[in-house]
Amino acid sequence: MNIFITSCRVLIFSAVFLAGCAFHPTTQPTERWNQPCEKCTVGVSSCDKCILGVGNFAKVTPKLWRGAQPTEDGFRNLEKAGVKTIISLRDEHDDYDDFSQLGGANTLKYIRIPMHAWDPDKAQLIVLMNVLERALNDPKSYPVFIHCAEGKDRTGYSIATYRMVSQKPQWDADNAILEMYDFGFNEI
Numbered sequence: 001m002n003i004f005i006t007s008c009r010v011l012i013f014s015a016v017f018l019a020g021c022a023f024h025p026t027t028q029p030t031e032r033w034n035q036p037c038e039k040c041t042v043g044v045s046s047c048d049k050c051i052l053g054v055g056n057f058a059k060v061t062p063k064l065w066r067g068a069q070p071t072e073d074g075f076r077n078l079e080k081a082g083v084k085t086i087i088s089l090r091d092e093h094d095d096y097d098d099f100s101q102l103g104g105a106n107t108l109k110y111i112r113i114p115m116h117a118w119d120p121d122k123a124q125l126i127v128l129m130n131v132l133e134r135a136l137n138d139p140k141s142y143p144v145f146i147h148c149a150e151g152k153d154r155t156g157y158s159i160a161t162y163r164m165v166s167q168k169p170q171w172d173a174d175n176a177i178l179e180m181y182d183f184g185f186n187e188i
C-alpha cells in the first residue's frame with residue numbers, strides 16, 4: 001500500500017473519529033478479536049494470553065501486539081516472547097531508562113511516535129501507519145509491540161486505524177471502535 005492511499009484512509013478515519021462517531025456502536029460485532037486478560041495480575045501472574053509485566057495486553061494479530069506501559073521485566077518478557085520492535089506512543093515519557101536497564105543483551109528496536117490521548121493527530125497516525133507497514137513486512141522487525149501509558153486511548157485509536165487501513169474490507173469502523181472499547185477507550 002502506498003503512502004498516498006494510507007494517507008487518504010487515515011484522513012477518512014480521522015474525520016469519522018473526530019466527528020464523534022467513536023461513541024459506542026449499537027451494532028453487533030461481525031469480527032472477533034482477542035480480549036485483554038482480566039484474570040491475571042500485571043507483574044504477578046500471567047497465562048499464555050498475556051505477558052508478565054504488561055497490562056491490558058493482547059495480540060492484535062500474530063505480528064502486532066498491544067498493551068500498557070511495560071515494566072522493566074515486562075520489556076524483558078516481551079523480548080523473550082519474541083518481540084523485535086517496541087513502538088511507544090507516549091509523549092510524556094520515554095522508555096530509555098527501562099531500556100538501559102535491560103543491558104547489552106537487549107536486541108529490541110525502539111521507535112517513539114509521541115501522541116496525545118485526547119487529540120489524535122492525523123500526521124502522526126500517517127507516520128505510524130507507514131512505520132507499521134514497513135515493520136510488519138520485515139521478519140527482522142516483527143512481532144511489533146505498541147504501547148502508550150495504559151494501552152487504552154492512544155493505542156486504542158491507533159489499532160483501530162490500523163484495522164481500518166490494513167484489514168479492509170473485513171474491518172469497518174464499528175468493529176474497530178467496539179474493539180477500542182473492550183480495551184478501555186475513554187469517551188470524551
Ligand SMILES: [Zn+2]
Pocket residue numbers: 037038039040046047048049050
Ligand atoms: Zn492472562
